[in-house]
Amino acid sequence: MLTNISNVLRACAQRNGAAAVVSARTYADFTTEASFEIKKCDIHKLDEAPATEVVLTRDEGLQYYRTMQTIRRMELKADQLYKQKIIRGFCHLYDGQEACAVGIEAGINLTDHLITAYRAHGYTLTRGGTVREIMAELTGRRGGIAKGKGGSMHMYTKHFYGGNGIVGAQVPLGAGVALACKYLENNQLCVSLYGDGAANQGQIFEAYNMAALWKLPAIFICENNRYGMGTSVERSAANTDYYKRGDYIPGLRVDGMDVLCVREATKLAADHCRSGKGPILMELLTYRYHGHSMSDPGVSYRTREEIQEVRGKSDPISLLKDRMLSNNMASVEELKEIDVAVRKEIEDAAQYATTDPEPPLEELCNHIFHNNPPLEVRGVNPWTKLKSVS
């Protein structure tokens, strides 16, 4: 594994043509793993909280760093493309929240299931999508992960059910996926994510009730980024302790800016589900740097100082970087090389996403039904008969 990383990094260095010295030190000089203190989680109806001392290996650290940086750069690129009007419609960016997506995935397996709402680009990546496919979907091209038919809010991969536009609807859906896991006895679980704004939705409580009644292997996760669009949590919830809102469902409140905190909590939650104890709730305290969507500057309901403060003190990527550097788990140059590689990946993807052609008009009516003989679809007027195949 170490050899692989070093090969990749060396290759990156060569590609850039820079005569950069990769590192005077050999990779054997780095610490392979270290222990870190993480914040204690608040717990609700649980006997014990996740451990506060956790181990991070060098490999894990580099992987988390790379993935978070990829999400960060991808979202910033999307911001650019949106301002150039190459991406249109809705675009809800995830920068600032990277530790949530990466930490959760680190605590579960790819064979588990996950569903979220519309701020979904980060999860599409952690669940197996490529940057190319994601960006091409944002620009509505045929190479997009949903062939250009879904857009920002409707991206799917294996065991990832989107990308859902209706606030809160994804939570009962996720509970249903968990029901299937229990029914099929496959020891899998389903993570259902929602925001602080969605947390007051009635259907979420309906899902809590059935998940608890039937002991479904469901992890309900509230990504509390303090604002539901323009409404702060104090103005929308009578009880802002979202991890307690499941009442009879055990819950934990987690520092969502620390990828290790998120990972440990997710592991505890996953064990809880897999042992047949039923659902569990997690609240991740996180923050989004962008506004609610690209139409929201994000400064009318919060101050620039607040945003700056979070960026300065709690940025998830900086937190991980500092940890790794101060424990000799990586070098500055090495991380810079990862940055460069990520930047290149994003540039390539953006290039692809802007040059790939749009889906052909013949595809307009396809994918209405599955396993169906071809059918005729009425077009804009009665004599326009279009064809739809499965």
Add this chain to the structure above:
Amino acid sequence: MAASVRCFLRSGKNAVSALGQRGFHKSAPVAVQMMVRDALNQAMDEELERDERVFLLGEEVAQYDGAYKVSRGLWKKYGDKRIIDTPITEMGFAGIAVGAAFAGLRPICEFMTFNFSMQAIDQVINSAAKTYYMSAGQQSVPIVFRGPNGASAGVAAQHSQCFAAWYAHCPGLKVVSPWSAEDAKGLLKSAIRDDNPVVFLENELMYGVPFEMSEESQSKDFTIPIGKAKVERQGTHVTLVTHSRYVSYCLDAAVVLAKEGIECEVINLRTIRPMDVESIETSVMKTNHLVTVEGGWPQFGVGAEICARIMEGPAFNYLDSPATRVTGVDIPMPYAKLLEDN
């Protein structure tokens, strides 16, 4: 002529049960009588047995044997895992059903009546109907939403709405409306085997009506294709197009009109979406007159769609007079019997 059809249809309700005894099917000698509710029960039983991924959830479907006894005996036979009683939380359990379909199961989601489906309609439309398209074919949703639809007897405004037009408006859904016991069995089996979301509109007043079941319909593999209408009665003077309970009304009216020398062709739509327009067109091109009959409200309804489609197609030139729609009165359903019957 339209007036007399209309007039008779309104008072035809009493003829429904008598009608059930007369078999309009030219069935094989081995005739078995079955009520619609038992046909639905048999369909579900057979499909539960055939495919382990099929399961039923809804209010009172398990231990109560079904609010209208449609799922009687199924819980005893299949147990808690496959026949699930839900709390009274339609939006929640409809969403759970759709999620289970995403993950590879084949749920039958029962709404105690389709009036309650309004609470869950977002899950039916946005989560079930649209997903296959939004995912460009990656995520299919093999789910059936079923339950009684439309008018019952004396249940008043909030429990009597017909949702055929609402659901049939949406691409990505199939909407089925059986009339007879054979329709019910064959179409429900097709719906369960279909890999797409199907809204299956039953009618509470039809549950207890017995019909003759042909020999072929008694097989475990008997299915009726979704999207094909059936001509229940041949005729030459006027085409009556209808669905569900109102097929009985039309057949009754046809008997009365036959005495006056008017031969009605009665078409049982069976499926509202995708609608079998060709069958209607073929009939209208023969009879030159069209009357649509439904229980739902007139505006933007099933009859309105049929009229528009006929106008847009070849049959228009064969009409000798404008098409007529016979519908429910354009008001919320009243309670008093005299008012409801009218």
